[in-house]
Amino acid sequence: MKKIKICGMFDPKNIDTISQEDIDLMGFIFYPKSKRYVREDINKAVDNLPHHIKKVGVFVNATREEVIKLITQYHLDYVQLHGDESPEDCAYYKEKGIKVIKAFSIGQVTDLEKVAPYSNYCDLFIFDTPTSDYGGSGLSFDWDVLKHYRQDTPYLLSGGLGLHNIESALLLRDDRLIGFDLNSKLENDQHHKDITLVRELVKNIREYERI
Incomplete structure (x- = not known):
């Protein structure tokens, strides 16, 4: 299952x-700088998450001290590094027993060349659409580029995924594509996730997998 x-x-x-x-x-x-920045204490809500839902902290060029502090505060299962973090940064967290996700902007085949040095230090990659900043774009990139991905590290597909294109994403044939990273296409104008959209998209994915 994805x-x-x-x-x-x-x-x-x-x-x-x-x-x-x-x-x-x-x-x-x-x-x-994110519109979805955690501005208030969400400890209680995070602590009450069902045990099977893994908690991911998303960071952009944060200090190691800040990352470790928030891992401890929220009992994070993964750190997702979405900035210019180095393979050495990933190795630092990996050596501490922390699961690491590194996000990469993929617009063309040559963008995949920067991925290889991270492979030994990451549990997952996220492949997202390039933007002028570090946030998501709400747009999809050309998924055909991923045919040139040569590493073994599994990845999540990101970038503008929603009800309009999830079926096309599910048709991609790559054992390393283990799931989908969903955000802006499931939101209302306050950046809250719309339960109706989430429920429908999850249903589409799970029903496809039962075919």
Whole structure:
């Protein structure tokens, strides 16, 4: 079964609601410039997550001290590094027993060349659409580029995934594609996740897998 990651969660009530769905990972963005930045204490909501939902902290060029502090505070299962972090940064967390996800912007085949040095230090990659900043674009990239991916590290597909294109994403044939990272296409205009959209998308994924 494909992993479903719902990212950009920051509101306690919204966290509680979405956690009732059949998802596998939930992402919390600790990047102050993000519209989905965790500005308030969400400890209680995070602590109440069902045990099967893995908690992912998303960081952009944060200090190691800041990352470790938030891992401890929220009992994070993964760190997702979404900035210019080095393979050495990934190795640092890996050596501490922390699972590491590294996100890469993939727009053309040559973008895949930067991935190889990270392979030994990451549990997962995220392949996302290039933007002028470090946030998501809400747009998809040309998935044909991924035919040139040569590493063994599994990855989540990201970038503008929603009800309009999830069926096409499910048709991609790559054993290393283990799931989907979902965010902006499931939101209302306050950046809260719309339970109706989430429920429908999760249903589409799970029903496809039963075919």
